[in-house]
Structures are given as C-alpha cells and as structure tokens.
Amino acid sequence: MPAERARPVEVIIVRQTFFIQWYSPVNDNRSGPEYTSLTQGTPYRPLNPESLRLVLSELPLLAVRLGGTPSGWNIREVSDGNLNSVWLIHGPSGSLCAKQSLPHVRVDPSWKMPLDRTTFEAGWLKAVTPLAPEMVPEFLYFDPQLFLLVTACLDDHVTFTEALIQGVDPLPVARQIGHFVARTAFHTSWRGGPFEKMFQLESFFSGNTTLTRITVDLVLTDPYYDHPRNHYHPALKTLVEQLHTDPTIHRAVSHMQSRFFTAREALLHGDLHSGSIMVGPNGASVIDGEFACIGPTGFDCGMFVASLILASFAAQDTSRRTQIRQAAAIFHESFLKTYCEEWLDNNTDTDLAPAFLTRHDATEIQRQQQEECDRIVSDMAGFTAMEVIRRLTGYAHTSHFDALPETEKGHRQYQALSFAIELLSNLKAAPEKLFHGH
DSSP: OOTTOOOOOEEEEETTEEEEEEOOSSOOSOOSOEEEESSSSOOOOOOOHHHHHHHHHTOHHHHHHHOSOGGGOEEEEOOOSSSEEEEEEEOSSOEEEEEEEOSEETTEEEEEOOSTHHHHHHHHHHHHTTTOGGGSOOEEEEETTTTEEEEEOOTTOEEHHHHHHHTOOOHHHHHHHHHHHHHHHHHTSGGGSOHHHHHHHHHHHTTOHHHHHHHHHHTTTGGGTTOTTOOOOGGGHHHHHHHHHOHHHHHHHHHHHHHHHHOOOEEEOSOOSGGGEEEETTEEEEOOGGGOEEEOHHHHHHHHHHHHHHHHHHOSSHHHHHHHHHHHHHHHHHHHHHHHHHHHHOOSOOSSSOHHHHTTOHHHHHHHHHHHHHHHHHHHHHHHHHHHHHHHHSSSOOSTTTTSOHHHHHHHHHHHHHHHHHHHHOTTTHHHHHHHOO
16 A cells, blocks of 8 residues: 555444544554444534644654645645535645544534445445546545545646536537446446345445435425426426426326335445536546445436536537537447446456356347346436436536526526426437437
C-alpha cells in the first residue's frame, strides 16, 4: 500500500445498528478493532475551514500529502449541493477534497437529516474502486465520528453539467460512463459472484433509508400529484395537469415504482446525473455516491441518460442537440457491450446460472443476455422519463436551461417534458424512441 494512503473503512452490521471498523494505516495487523456507533454518543461537530485545518494537521499521511505547514494550506468551501459541506484543500505538494455530513439539509436547517450519509458514500467507494479505479476519486480517509470523508481532489475538472453547457464533446464521456455503470453493476450483482457477497451489500446499503426516501419521493412519487415541493415553468401547466390525472401515466409510474422496489439487481450509485460526474483532461470521474442502494440496474442508466436528454433540449442549435442525443445512444451501446463482455469473461464463482449449466450452450447464453439486457433497457427508458419529469416539474431542477431567455426556456422545457411523457405513456415503445428516434 502506498505510504500516503489511509486504510479504507470496513463496514459491519450489528443488530441493525451501523458501525465502522477502522484500522490504522500504520498498524496493519488488523487486531483490536474499535467500534464506533454512528447514531449516538459521538463527538460530532460541524467543521469550518479552521477546525478542518486542525483535523487534517493531526493526520500525518494527509498532512504529508498536502506538504508545507497547515497555516499555509488553502481551504476553499465549494458546497453547492443540498446535503453536505465540501472543501477543496491545496498545499505546496498536493490537494484533497473533504466532505462532511451535516445534521440537516445545508440550505434548510429546519430539515433534519441523519449523519450517516458519508458512511454510505465511503462504502460505495470501497465497493466500486476495485472495479473501476480510474473512474472514481482515490479514497484517502474516513472519520466515523466526524462523518468526514477525504478523497483525492479532482483538480482541473468541471462537472459534466458545466462541460455540456461549455460545448464539450459528450461522446467520450458517455462511452466511459457506459463502461463504468456496466462493470460496477455486473460485479455487484447476483451474476457477479456468490450470493454471500450480494447479501453483504444488501445488509449494509439497506440502511441508507433516508436518502433512498428522498429518491422515492422526489423522483418516483411527488411529480404525479399536487405536492407543495413541486414547482415548474408556467408554460408546463397543461402537461403537469396531465401528469396528475392521466391513468396511463399513473399505471406506468406504478410499474416503475415496482421495479425500483422489487428488482434487487445490483449496487446503484443512486444519483448518477451530470452533476455527479466530473470531467477532466484524462476523462470522467464519478463522485457523490451517498445515495447508493440496491436496485434495478436500469435506474443508474436512466439517471444518466436523462441528463443528456435534458441537455439536448436546452442546446442552442440543432447540430448540438443531435450530438448530445447521439451521446445517449453511445452510452446505451457502451453499457450493453461492456455488460455482456463482463458476463462472458467472468471467472468468479456465482450461484446464479453457474458456468457448468451454460458454458457449453452458446445459444442459451445469448438468450439469457438478450432477455436481461432487454429488461435493463426497458427500465432505463422508464427511469429516464421519470428523471426528466422530476427535473422539470418536481424539486431540485436541472440547470441546463438557465442560460435561455424566459420564453425560450419555457418552450424548450415544454418540448422536453412532452418527450418524457411520450416515453412514459408507452413503455413498450420507449427504448426505440429514446435511442433510435432522433
């Protein structure tokens, strides 16, 4: 292990209470583990730049990584989300990114939240890093008492949202994200290994109920009735009324809700929109895994594709719109190709369709792959529609349309919402329309 890296956390479940088993990066004999409750009796305190500076100065590996003296470190807060405090720390030798959970929504202190969000993000990082280390920030440290997560700082990166607005070619990023989602989904699924591994993932991430509740409410439920959190451009009023009253849409929503709750297929990032992807000189990196949960593989796919669809409708000209829509098709192709390759190349013992049952039957393998991929793509299209609808009519809107004049903004959003409603109104035809109906 490189000297500058801390030992990742290991997560243990004890009688429904979550604990962190922490091993010192200096003492690697793994004896005498310490257990710290994440729910009560902890010395938690919200950090500010100066108290964060003190915490980091007392962690030799991180202090060495930054270099110089603590007083010379530049600490800049970049908290632009709703849930956490985030800082970028730069020293003469290197940089860090630090994230701390708050006991409430950052922009609304009256909205109380549990502190274990960074615990699940640390667990997600631990699960996916071996599968795609080049596409997540390097894990450096987690403090289970302060709920403080420290990773490598993605210097010279911008969010994929910003990159799309700036006109960056989205095709390479779409191809990378397709590869990332396919690898992480397959190898954290029932097909990727023995059932014991999946049980361990389910046991831990099933505790992430608060953030999953946010997903259930904001993405899967609120946009389909008159909820006080909802807001939308006045130009969308008639379409919103359709969302609230159309029985065909409501049947489709019920189906997608059922898929989300009952399809325990793989470990999801849970919030894979363009703001959770950083783009830099060497490609894309996925961040913010705090919404991680077990669910249908097509959910993460749908969240990402929805960002592309929204960006395409906000694009300034037809050629840019076509390019971004092409990126959605590239993601679709990259995901399916990688997922099937991982399936064929997987040498891990698995209890779902083990190799001895199928390895001599190429036709059966092809049939299974087609059936499973069709199901994933169907989910992908349905969740794409629901995420577009949420980002236009629910809570936490997209910023893709912000630069447009108000009248044009309403017109473009009307087009995007009409498209999403069309997808949701005919789920059987949705994949073809989404990926081939330019």
